[in-house]
Amino acid sequence: MDAATTTLLYYGALLLSAAAFLYLFSHRRRSGVNNNLPPGPTGFPLVGSLPSLDPQLHAYFARLATQYGPIFSIRLGSKLGVVVTSASLAREVLRDNDLAFSGRDVPDAARSISYGGGQNIVWNPVGPTWRLLRRVCVREMLSPAGLDNVKALRDREFRATLRHLHAQAAGGVPVDVGAQMFLNTMNVITGTLWGGNVGGAGGGEAQRAAVGKEFRDLVAEITEMLGAPNVSDFFPALARFDLQGIRKKSDVLKDRFDQMFARIIEQRVVKAADEHAAAGEAPAPDFLEYMLRLEKEGGDGKAAFTMTNVKALLMDMVVGGTETTSNTVEWAMAELMRAPPLLAKVRQELDAVVGRDAVVEEAHLPRLPYLHAVVKETLRLHPALPLMVPHCPDADATAGGYRVPAGTRVFVNVWAIMRDPAAWKDPEKFVPERFMPGGGAGGEETRKLDFTGGEMEYLPFGSGRRICAGIAMADRMTAYSLAMLVQAFDWELPAGARLDMEEKFAIVMKKATPLVAVPTPRLSRPELYAA
Numbered sequence: 018m019d020a021a022t023t024t025l026l027y028y029g030a031l032l033l034s035a036a037a038f039l040y041l042f043s044h045r046r047r048s049g050v051n052n053n054l055p056p057g058p059t060g061f062p063l064v065g066s067l068p069s070l071d072p073q074l075h076a077y078f079a080r081l082a083t084q085y086g087p088i089f090s091i092r093l094g095s096k097l098g099v100v101v102t103s104a105s106l107a108r109e110v111l112r113d114n115d116l117a118f119s120g121r122d123v124p125d126a127a128r129s130i131s132y133g134g135g136q137n138i139v140w141n142p143v144g145p146t147w148r149l150l151r152r153v154c155v156r157e158m159l160s161p162a163g164l165d166n167v168k169a170l171r172d173r174e175f176r177a178t179l180r181h182l183h184a185q186a187a188g189g190v191p192v193d194v195g196a197q198m199f200l201n202t203m204n205v206i207t208g209t210l211w212g213g214n215v216g217g218a219g220g221g222e223a224q225r226a227a228v229g230k231e232f233r234d235l236v237a238e239i240t241e242m243l244g245a246p247n248v249s250d251f252f253p254a255l256a257r258f259d260l261q262g263i264r265k266k267s268d269v270l271k272d273r274f275d276q277m278f279a280r281i282i283e284q285r286v287v288k289a290a291d292e293h294a295a296a297g298e299a300p301a302p303d304f305l306e307y308m309l310r311l312e313k314e315g316g317d318g319k320a321a322f323t324m325t326n327v328k329a330l331l332m333d334m335v336v337g338g339t340e341t342t343s344n345t346v347e348w349a350m351a352e353l354m355r356a357p358p359l360l361a362k363v364r365q366e367l368d369a370v371v372g373r374d375a376v377v378e379e380a381h382l383p384r385l386p387y388l389h390a391v392v393k394e395t396l397r398l399h400p401a402l403p404l405m406v407p408h409c410p411d412a413d414a415t416a417g418g419y420r421v422p423a424g425t426r427v428f429v430n431v432w433a434i435m436r437d438p439a440a441w442k443d444p445e446k447f448v449p450e451r452f453m454p455g456g457g458a459g460g461e462e463t464r465k466l467d468f469t470g471g472e473m474e475y476l477p478f479g480s481g482r483r484i485c486a487g488i489a490m491a492d493r494m495t496a497y498s499l500a501m502l503v504q505a506f507d508w509e510l511p512a513g514a515r516l517d518m519e520e521k522f523a524i525v526m527k528k529a530t531p532l533v534a535v536p537t538p539r540l541s542r543p544e545l546y547a548a
């Protein structure tokens with residue numbers, strides 16, 4: 018289709034939508050159906066507040082909340098958004114009326130990435146399939162016991178990363194901290210899923226960097242696309258025209274992952290089965306093997322489990338688990354580098370528990386409370402998903418005494434809630450002590466500020482039935498990664514560089530400028546890095 022036809026179609030469809038919208042709007046006003054929505058900006062006819070949206074959506078919504086209150090509505094094309102910005106309203110939406118608000122309003126890009134929308138965990142409505150998929154993942158892969166089963170694999174990948182960083186340090190080469198943490202996390206996740214990594218362990222430094230970058234770019238493109246304003250989402254009637262080409266790009270990205278997944282599965286199903294049979298061995302005890310068995314059985318009797326579910330779950334884990342974890346470690350390092358006394362405190366703890374004659378291991382983590390406090394404080398100030406994954410009621414619901422119509426996109430602004438001065442003393446300051454027993458920075462003694470979403474002032478992983486499925490893995494990976502970086506190296510910015518803490522909004526928020534720093538070994542013997 019040429020550009021002129023596309024433009025004609027675009028404006029034609031826009032006009033049609035405008036007419037439909039105006040009719041609906043006046044009809045609703047006459048019939049009083051539109052009453053009792055949360056207050057909010059009036060916006061423009063047809064497009065609503067779309068032209069006023071700030072790319073830093075989390076901060077923009079926080080500003081609107083100061084004007085319209087802790088629950089406000091915002092018209093985005095033909096879609097209604099409702100934004101919740103207080104702990105008590107978050108409780109109402111995520112816990113008290115959990116089921117009513119547990120649906121998802123699936124963005125067009127997500128429909129492509131998730132094999133149609135109903136095949137994975139993140140974009141599935143709550144129901145038998147979602148329950149089966151979540152149970153499969155949490156019980157077999159992401160539970161503490163499931164994680165213990167693959168501890169050796171994590172050790173192997175962390176050691177590979179340590180060796181890589183040591184080689185960079187020897188050459189005085191600056192390291193992109195987020196990129197390295199991404200590759201480390203990606204390799205742990207893919208190792209846990211199908212026993213392999215995406216490269217790096219044995220392929221030399223250049224290959225490691227290239228493969229890591231390729232995958233990171235792919236995942237970043239996906240998460241940017243999921244958060245990008247898309248005409249297809251705001252005017253579903255126009256979705257089939259894919260006016261910004263987002264669906265097309267998403268399909269290409271999905272296909273790249275799909276081909277990789279198909280190759281891995283085929284190798285496992287065809288080759289490995291024959292080889293194992295010939296050698297009289299049991300199949301590899303990884304998550305893929307478990308899923309393939311379930312796929313053969315066809316599900317759990319209540320919901321089917323197909324090969325598409327296998328691939329959609331692999332996508333969930335790879336997309337949902339990598340950037341979230343590595344960006345958190347990058348933010349934590351940046352916060353520590355700009356607060357040397359706090360960095361010294363983390364070091365003191367590590368030196369007391371591990372010393373400098375050994376490399377930190379997962380077994381040390383339970384004895385590092387200050388390090389955990391740093392991770393928690395990082396997630397308070399820089400939650401990986403600042404607006405979570407939007408929820409959506411299937412039928413008309415209420416929140417804060419207002420009507421929330423079926424199909425509304427409900428954003429919980431956890432970024433703003435975790436900076437609320439009513440709940441947090443000096444909320445903009447990075448103070449890990451507030452998460453230490455007796456830290457005293459705002460009543461923590463009486464609050465259980467952990468990752469379970471029990472206290473609604475602190476919910477970096479969400480709360481209620483749709484709470485993050487990967488908390489146990491995220492907890493271990495962030496703490497272990499940060500411990501390794503801080504214990505094994507000193508870090509300095511390259512000459513002339515400035516530490517920039519600006520955020521860049523996407524469904525997964527990142528640092529606007531990557532943290533690049535030069536490591537210097539600090540363990541007692543070089544051999545420790547090579548073990």
Ligand code: HEM
Pocket residue numbers: 138139140151159206333334335337338339341342345396400401402405406407477478479480482483484485486487488490491495
């Ligand atoms: C620091 C790291 C992470 C953070 C901050 C985080 C945060 C979140 C949040 C806020 C949600 C949305 C909750 C809601 O919609 O109510 C979510 C959902 C999810 N996360 Fe995480 N996550 C992290 C790491 C991981 C990891 C490592 C995995 C798996 C390997 C994972 C898998 C998932 C899945 C599958 C969902 C969808 C749950 C559902 O819709 O039922 N996440 N995460």
